[in-house]
Amino acid sequence: MIANTYPAAQHVMVLYTGGTIGMQASAHGLAPASGFETRMRDYLHSQPELVVPQWRFREMAPLIDSANMTPDYWQRLREAVVEAVEIDGCDSVLILHGTDTLAYSAAAMSFQLLGLHARVVFTGSMLPAGVTDSDAWENLSGALVALGQGLAPGVHLYFHGELLDPTHCAKVRSFGRHPFKRLERQGGGEKAGGIPTPLNYNQPRQLAKVAVLPLFPGIDAQILDGLLASGIQGLVLECYGSGTGPSDNPQFLASLERARDKGVVVVAVTQCHEGGVELDVYEAGSRLRGAGVLSGGGMTREAAFGKLHGLLGAGLEPAEVRRLVELDLCGELN
Incomplete structure (x- = not known):
């Protein structure tokens, strides 16, 4: 600047x-x-x-x-x-x-x-x-x-x-x-074509319920199911590396699919300080994508958490939230 x-x-x-x-x-x-x-x-x-x-x-x-x-x-x-x-x-x-x-x-x-x-x-x-x-x-x-x-x-x-x-x-x-x-993150996204009216600062807001879950070796579906049962609307999933997770765990993937079907928006970010999420590089990432997980690109945990609060708090439909998650609104993806 x-x-x-x-x-x-x-x-x-x-x-x-x-x-x-x-x-x-x-x-x-x-x-x-x-x-x-x-x-x-x-x-x-x-x-x-x-x-x-x-x-x-x-x-x-x-x-x-x-x-x-x-x-x-x-x-x-x-x-x-x-x-x-x-x-x-x-x-x-x-x-x-x-x-x-x-x-x-x-x-x-x-x-x-x-x-x-x-x-x-x-x-x-x-x-x-x-x-x-x-x-x-x-x-x-x-x-x-x-x-x-x-x-x-x-x-x-x-x-x-x-x-x-x-x-x-x-x-x-x-x-x-x-x-x-x-943080030296990578993984740019397409710029949103203007700010959707519900996201403008002068529009009403409601509180959203968003959680953050870091993956760790041995994580199972019960932990994710417990979060879903708490009534969350959005979840920042801190994945390994370029966006991988326990893809050989059918129960965990089924839990992610249940989240998608319930309208819960799940966004993957990397646990690494540098780089970003590319869900289609590894099979372990593409299976997350297939279960409904969205790519957070190079977003930090803080940015993804704040973005989900902003989108869900504006009262947008889950489909519109999912679309906007992967579009750049204020430089968070670039």
Whole structure:
């Protein structure tokens, strides 16, 4: 991305969800705390050399450790972003979020906010603001400066001076200043011909029930059947390599076929950090395809999970969801 090729942000809404960046000590360890707006304002006032856009602040409720993030919270976050843009007149939104599920939330918002002509940036920190060697203020101020220099419309993830596409990255470290990394995935898909109306950000949404199941040696149909019995509508199936699974297990394949027949959308992604899914390379993959599994190409787990929530939450019919899974909506497949 080349700086200064897009309009500079003029009015930024900062949405504070909690997370490590604003945590303070409690009797049971670090916990989300109110009052971060004052701390943020004091810090920026102490750094007159920083040139940042005008900003206002909204504290989400409840403040959470991002380990407690849910799709229901995503709905409230989506509504807060739209309100900031369409009612409060902001052209950009900065979301302060805990790192553990930040990649999930940023990927999900990429699909929840399709068609919104505003910039949305997620950031957070590995250590709370104010503690020794914290990365909190450098990430927060860096994200504001990036917005002030101009970013493309859409969702971004900013951390330690780097802008990442949230549909291509994951948290890969539990320590240090570089917890997020772009995964070198492959497996492009055809670009969707425009955004279907039900997927536009201003259309109503409902909660979907989506699960993730990693394959492992010895997995049997009972585990998959248990997930299907829970009422899921979509499943991200983390396969081996280029999209293989236990193709010599007729019970497992029959369970996948039952999922398809019930309208459950099953999408295969690879467990590998690099590469992607090509279901027709090996017989062990083509049999999954024959049982109704769709190819997630180079999508990350986070992107596939967020995409299924976006498609199913829009109330689309399973056949339309299946069609759109393998089409690129916001760069997730390319």
